[in-house]
Amino acid sequence: MDLIAQEPEHYLQADDVIEATHPAVLALAAELRAAHPAETDYARAAFEWVRDKVAHSFDAQDSRVTVTASEVLREGVGLCYAKAHLLTALLRAEGIPAGLCYQRLADPATGGHALHGLVALHLDGAWYRQDPRGNKPGVDAQFSLEQERLAWPVSSAAGEVDYPTVHVTPDATVVEALSSTDDVLDLYRRGLPSALPGSAA
Template identity: 65%
Template sequence: MVIDPFLAADDVVQADHPAVRAAAARLRGRHPDDVGFSRAAYEFVRDEVRHSFDADDPRVTVTAAEVLEHRVGLCYAKSHLLAALLRAEGVPAGLCYQRLATGDGGFVLHGLVAVHLDGRWHRQDPRGNRPGVDAQFSLDGPRLAFTVDPSAGERDYEPVYAAADPGVLAALRARTDVLTLRTAGLPGEPLGPDHRAVEQALLRQGWRPCGAGDWAIALRSPDGTAAARISPFDPTGPYTAALYREAAHTRQVPALYAHRRLAGGGDLQVLEWLEPVPHAAAAAFHRAIAERSPEVAELVDVVRSVHERARRDLPWCGPLDDNPANVMRGADGRLVVVDLFYADGPDLYAAAATDPDRVAALIPEAERRFMTEIPLAGSGPWDPAEREAMRAGLAAADARRAAEAGP
C-alpha cells in the first residue's frame, strides 16, 4: 500500500501549518509512541473542538488551522484537523465517510478519520460525544458515533481518501453561516473517481446542468451559489486551480471552493456562481491584463508565473485565452477572469489522430484516458468515426509502448 499521500499536507489537511505542527508536537512530547500520540490527538479534537451544531455556533471552519484556532467545526472540519495533526507527526491518516439517514427520506455524509497503525487502517470518529453518542479511540474495531443501518439505506463507504471530498468542501465554503446546513445543503454521498461518477453524484444531489463548452460541462448547486466545472480531460486544470488560489487576494479570480483531479485525466472545480458580463466590459478587462494595467498588476504577475509553469510542464499548453466569455461577474459585482489556461486542442487532437505514438509518449495513458470524451459543445460535435479511430490509434500506441518496455 502506498502511504505517502496520507502523510502529505494540502490546503485543507494542513499538516505543514505552523500552528498545527506546534499543536502536534506538544501532543507528541507527552506521548512518544504512535498509538499513544494518535489517541491523544483524537481525544484532543473530539473533546476540545466543539461540534458546530452542538455548540449552536454559526462560524464556518474548513481547514485544519481554522478549526484549531476557533475550536469549533462540523464533523468534516474536525476530521481535517485530526488528519493534519497525525500527518504532522508522521502517522498516516486519511478521510472516510458514512452515509446516514436524515429522518426525512434523505441522507447526509458523516466525516471520519482513518489512522494507519500496525499495518492496518482504523476508523475513528472525532465528532464529539453527547448524550446517546459515545465515540472512542479504538484499534480493536470501530467505536464510532453512529452505527449504520443498511436496511435504511445507510452505509459505511470503504475507501480511505487522501484529500477531502469536493462536495463537502463546496457545501462548507459556499456558506457564511454553517447552521444553515442543519436542514439542507450537505452532500449525501461522496463524489466518484471519474467525470461520469462525479456528474451523476451531483445530479442525484440536486445540482442542475447549466452549460457546456469544448472541454467541460457545468452544473449549478441546488441553492444557486456554486457551479461545478467537470471535464473528462483537462491537463491545465491544476494550473487553473493554482491561479485561483494564488491570486485569491486580488479578488479578480473566482472563489475556488474545491478542486480534484479525476481518474483518467479529468478535472473538477467547484466555484462561486458567476454571471456573464457585456462584451465591452470583458474586452476592456482582457486589455487591462494584456497591458498589465495598475488595477490588475498583481493578478497579471500571478497569471504569468502560473502560466510559465504550465508551459514548462505540459506539452501542448496554449497561450492565454482572451475569449470575452472568460470574464464574468461575481454575486458581489466584481469582475473576475476564468479559464485563462487551456491545452492547444487543435494541435493536440491533430497529433492524436495522425501521430498517436507521440501523444502516447508525452502524456501517460492514465492522464488522457477520457480525452475523446470532452463535450466539444462549441466546436463540435464529434464525428463518431473520427473519434473511434482516435481511440483505436491511441490504444495501439499504448500497446506498442508496453511491448517495447517488456515485462
Template identity: 55%
Template sequence: MILSPETADESAYLAADDVIDHGHPLVRQTAALLRSAAPDRAGYARAAFEFVRDEVTHSTDADDPRVTCRASEVLGERTGICYAKAHALAALLRAEGIPAGLCYQHLGVVHGLVALKLPGHGWARQDPRGNRPGVDARFRLDAEQLAYVPDHLAGEFDYPTLYAAPPGAVLAALRQAPDRARLDTTLPVTL
C-alpha cells in the same frame, strides 16, 4: 470495515494540502504539545483523537454559527462539523508521520471520519465528531467504536474509499456556506 485506499501510494496519506495543512504553525504547535505527553505513536494518535473529539466543539452541538474547513482554522477556532474535525485530526496525525485518510458514512447525509495506520495495525477508522448523550466514540485500534453505526435497513452505509484529500462535495459544502445554518441545509447526501 475494509477500506479501499484511493491510491496505493501511502505518501499521499502523509501529504499536506490546502485543507490538511499540517505544516501550519498552529497545527505543528498543537502536535508538539500532544507529543510531549505521549508515550509512543499509538499514545500520540489517541491524544490527538481525544483532543479533537473533546476540545474542538462540534458546531451543531454547540449551536456555533461558524463554518470551518482547514485544519489550522478548525484548531484556531476550536469548532467545526464532522468534516472539519476530521481534517484537523488528519493533519495532527500526518504532522507526526502517521498515515491518515478521510472516510465517510452515508447516514441520510454524508458523515466524515478519519482512518489512521500504525505499525502492526491496518487502517483503523476513528470518529472525532464529539460525544454527547447517545454518542460515545472512542479511540480503538482493535475494534471500532464510532459515533454512529449505519442502519442498513434504512439505506445507511459505509463508503469503502479511503481518501487522501477531501472529496469535492465535502469541500463545496464547507466553502460555499456563509454560516452553519445554511451548511445544515446543503450537506452532501452523496459523494
C-alpha cells in the same frame, strides 16, 4: 469492514485543507507528542483532543464556518468534516498516515441522508477508522485499534452506507458545501451533501 487505501506514504502530505505543515498545527502536534511519545499514545491523544476540545457546530449551535485544519484549531468549532480535517493534519504532522472516510447516514434534520466524516489512520500495518465528531448523550465514540467505536452504526435498511475508500484529500463536494456558506447551521438545516459522487447511493 475492509478499507480500500493507497500505500501509506500517500497519506502524509499537506494540502490547502489538511494543513499538516501549518505552524499552529505543528505546535499542537509537538505539544501532544512531547506528552505522548509512543505512536499509538500520540494518535489517541490527538483524537481525544479534537473530539473533546473542538465543539461540534450543531451540538454547540455555533454558526461559524471552518474548513481547514488551522481554522478549526483557531475557532475551536467545526462540523464532523472539519474536525476530521484537523485530526488528519495532526496525525500527518507527526508522521502517522491518515486519510478521510465517509458514511452516508439518515439525516433527521431533512428526512433524507447526509455524509458523515471520519478519519482512518495507519498503525502497525493496518488501517483503523476513528470518529472525532464529539460525544453527547447517545453518542460514545472512542479511540480503538480493536473493535470500531464510531458515533453511529450504519443501517442498510435505512439506506445508510459505509464507504470503504480512504481518501488522501477531502471530498470536493464537502469542501465546496462548507466554502459556499457563511452560516454552517443554515447549511445543516438545508441539507449537507448526501452521497459521494459516483457512488451507487
